[in-house]
Each structure stands twice: as structure tokens, then as C-alpha cells.
Amino acid sequence: MASHRRPKQPTRARVTTLTALAAAAVALASQNAQAAPAKPSKDEVKSKVDGLYDQAEKATEKFNGAREQQRKLEKEIGQLQDKVARGQAELNEMRDQMGSMASAQYRNGGVDSSIQLLLSDNPDEYLAKASVLDQLSAKQVESVHKIQEKQRALAQERQEAAGKLKDLADTRKELGEKKAEIQAKLAEAQKLLNSLTAEERQRLNDDDNTRASRGGGGGGRGGSLDPNVKGSGHAGEALAYAKTKLGSAYISGYEGPNAFDCSGLTQWAYKQAGVGISRTTYTQVNDGTRIGRSQLQPGDLVFFYSDLHHVGLYAGNNTVLHASNPRGGVKYENMDYMPFQFGVRVA
Template identity: 60%
Template sequence: MASHRRPKQPSRARVTVLTTAAAAAVALSAQAANAAPSEKPSKDEVKAKVDKLYEQAEQATEKYNGAKEKQEKLQKEISTIQDNVARGQEELNKLRDGLGSMAAGQYRSGGIDPSVQLFLSSDPDDYLDKASTLDQLSSQQVDALKKIQDKQRELAQERAEATEKLKDLATTRTELGKKKKEVQGKLAEAQKLLNSLTAKEKAELTAEQARATRASERTVLSGSPGSAGSSASGRAAAAFSAAQSRIGSPYVYGATGPSSFDCSGLTSWAYAQAGVGIPRTSESQSTIGTRIYSMGDLRVGDLVFFFNDLHHVGLYAGNGQVLHAPRTGTVVRYESMGTIGGPFMFGVRV
């Protein structure tokens, strides 16, 4: 007959541990249930974060512009070198053909000229060094050999230069791709934040921007006596007029007009319409012309730079206002220099 044993009772210590764990689980559940849901950021908080992301995107945009400009410059230089190499090779071939004809004529007349070895030598350059000292060669042949030697060395140097520039171009293209991704990432993050706003909040932000733009326009047009800055003249006036004609055009990073612009794209395009070529990026534009540190000395059409790293530039519009392409989501417009988001550093008179 089978024996029936009583099940083993859990020890008092084990009961205590299980009871404690259960109590902790209940407490955590209660805390989670009673915890306040994460608060949605306010419209102003979203705007502040978005403005910061746009500033970072513009910084990356100017680096992108610089890499793109360098890429275009390298491509032109490489193309020029390759054209020079092609022409040089043609000249070298003609020199060789001429020397070959000369050698062949001598061979037919019964003499074997050492220059024939040029075409059989495994090291033509070394042969040329030796052959040019041989007494058997005529002065005409020596001259022809030296020209071939000089042209070979010239072509070798140009090919080496092209190789180095091609390496630099590959590095620049990589940098360009990274900056493009960085800009796109910042813009996508900013758009995600904006999408979190209600339709009413979005409308309020748009209305605030519109009011600020209208206020700046009135300030520019008022031309109140004693206001900072004097009228533009000459090419600055022509550049400013060109920029005014693009008011309302959208900001697009990397764009240089005529239908869309980024900040330095607008200023370089505007001065180009006045017949003046200036660099592409804001940092490079800050190195030209005459610097003006006092706002009171600025004139309409002067370039004005903002932020410590000079990543934003516009055209001075008078009365403490700037005409510029602010950032993604905006258009070319007037704005008070005090609301740019970064300090005014200096102006440049082109």
C-alpha cells in the first residue's frame, strides 16, 4: 500500500521573500498607475527646440556649401590638368615620331644611330640621360632627345598632381555626403517636433512670424531720421535691389537662386547681379572688403554676419533690419537684427 506523505511546507524565510517581492510588485504597479503622463512640450518649447535645430542645420549647411565649392574647384583643376596631359602626350608623340624618322633615315644610309635604342630601351628616361652625352649624336638629335626628356618629366609631374587631386576629390565627396546627411537629419528632427503641434499652434506660429516680418518691412520703409545706417550706393545698391526682388522666395539649403536660396546663396547671388563676384560661403564672404564693427556705420547693402562662427549672413536693410534667407520653412524676408538668434559680429562693405 502506497504511503501518503504530506507536501513539504515552504520555509518561513522563503515565505518572507515571496511576500516581500509580491508587495514590491504591487507597489511598483501602483506607482506606474498613479504616475502622471509625460507632458507634451508647449508651443514655445517646441519653437525653441526647432530654432536650435535650424541653427545647427544652417551651420552644417555652410560646411556642406564649402565642401561642394571645393569639389567643383577640384573638378575644374583636374579637368585642366587632364587636358594639359592629353596635349602634352600629343606633343611627345610628335617629338618621338620626328626622332624616329631621323634615326630611320640614318639607318637606311648605312649607319645605326644610338637614338634607335630609345624605342627598344626598357628605361627610356635612363637612356635619354646617357644618350644625350654620346658623341655619335648630332646637335639636332641631342636637342630632340632633351625635348622628349623634358616633356616626359613634365607629363609625369602633371599625372602625379592629377592623382593627388583625385584623392582629395574623393575625400571631399565623402565629407559632402556626411554634411548632407547631417543637415537632413537636423531638418527631419525639427519637422518631427513641428508635427507634434496642433493645427491651432502651427497657425499661431505662422501668424507670429508674419507679424514680425510686417513690422520689419514697416521699419525699413519708414526711413526714420536718425536711424542707423545710410543709403546704399553703387554696386551695394544694385545687390540690395536684386535681393529685394527675391523677397518671398523659399529657403532651401545649398541653393543659390534664382528661385530659392540659403543665406550665403542669397548674398552671393545678389552681388553677382550687380556684377561683383564674392565667395560662396558666409565664412569666406567675411574675409573680403572692409569690416565695419559699429551698426551705426553700416550702409544698406553691406554684408552683415551673425553668430561666433559666422555661419549666417544677410544684407543690411537700414534701421537695424536685415534682408536675408533665414532658415528652412521660411522665405527671403526682412527681419530685425535683434531677433536673428545670434549676436551681430560685424559688417563687410564690398
């Protein structure tokens, strides 16, 4: 007769081990799920990259402003230092003259004047010399006053130079901080772009290339690119020069001739046309007369975003020619893709 064995019951230790293994498997699966989040879509990457470029451009314009302030301070400090050096040389010369007068007075004034008069063979000649001595004393007093005034002026100039040197140090610190901020934003944007496949990046570029010729955005004004649009006067000349830089790279802080940021391009273009405008978007808004959208003519400056951190040149037909961002460089773009604020007609 066959015997039947009862199945062996798992021991408590075995149950504990199996439970621990199961928990570990669940934890590992959870960690893997957290370590491999869903890959962002092309549109999500574009949105994030555009946001990072926008933040980098805001920092760029502040960087440009700080650099302009640095240049101004360096020039003023140089002029002050030259002025102090000239003043010190003048002061040294005045002191030398003062010493010469004091020596002459000592040599000639050691004997009481009444005794000198009695011993003099020619009283008239002595009286003439005494008059000279009196005049010398008056000059000496005048020289003392001049030296004191020069010393006060030099002390004030040195204090002014010291203040500007402190401002320069603060400005250089700000420059370093803004540069680091820009580089961090751009590096993050590039990392996102690198996460796309070659096909996705190509589709992204194709989408960008349609912006100059398609309508869209909130305004719905449409717009079509006409590269033959010409302006008049200096604005027209500035636009013509800017067209020669189509395809150039966008690099933060650059102002030509081969790479630009947005305000660097507009400044460069107007400079070629013989008109000097300031360096940043925040100051270029005051380089002419503000005008509305319906008044725009080719070559006018056009500003975007509520804080006015982006600028380009109006190219006609609701199109802007601008240094767009590190991915797009200098190109045409439909104005409806950015929040337009106003235009500026440079005098």
C-alpha cells in the same frame, strides 16, 4: 442558535499572486508615465527648433564650402588632364621624329666613313653628306633631351592630377557627411513642429511676423520696417533685387533663383547687380571692407553669430533682409534677434 464562521485566511499562494499583480500594476503605470512625457510648450518647441536650424545652417555653410572646393578641383583636374593629353601627343610626335632620324642614320651609317670617302666618285659631295650626318646626330641628341624633359613634365603633371583626384574624393565624402547632418537636423526640427497644434503653429508664425517691426533682443535698438528704404550704388541694387525674392523658400545649398540659403541669397543679389562675391559666409566676410553697426548703409552685408555662419543684407532701420530658415524663408527681421558681429561693404 446561529453559527458564525471565521473568515477564510488567504493562502500563501494567494498572497503571492496578489503581490505580483500589484507590482505589475505599478510597473505598468511607471512605463506609461515614461512613454508619455509632458508635451513641450510652444516656446520650448521654438527654442529647440531654432537651435536645430542654427546647427543645420552651420553644416550648410560647410557644405557650401566643400561644394565650391569640389567645383574648383573638378575644373583644375579637367585642365590638367587636357594638358597631359596634349603633352602625351607631343611626346608621341617627338618619338616618331626620333625614330625617323635613327632609321636614316642606320641606313647611311653602315659603312666606315674612311672607306666611303675612298669609294666615293665625288669626295666633296661625300663630305657634304658627312656634315649632314653630323648635324643629324646632334639633332638626335637634342631630341633625346627634349623627350626626357617632356617625360618628366608629364610624370609631374600626372602626379599632380592624382593628388587632386584624391582631394576630390575626400571633398565628395565630406559633402555626403554634411548633407546627411543637415537632413537629420531638419527632420528633427520638423518632427518638433508637427507636435504642435494648428493653433500653436499659427501663434508661432504670428510671433515671427512681428520681428521685422518690433524692437527687442539684447541690443534694445528697436527698429521699424520701411520697405521703401533704398541704397546707393551696387549695394542698393543688390538690396532691390533681394526684395524681389521676399517669401521665397529657404533650402540648404540653394543659390536661386527661386530658393536660397543665407549666403546663396546675398551672392545672387550682388550678382544681379553686376558684382561677383564668393559663395559662403566664411569667405564673403573678406569680399569687402569691414564696418561697424553705426556705419551700415542699405545693401551692406551683415554677419551674425560668433562663427559668422549667417549673413543677410542690411535693409535700414536696424532691419535685415535675409534667407532666415526653412520655416521663415526670405524675409525681413529685426537685427536684435540675432547676435550681430559686423558689416561688410562690398567694393
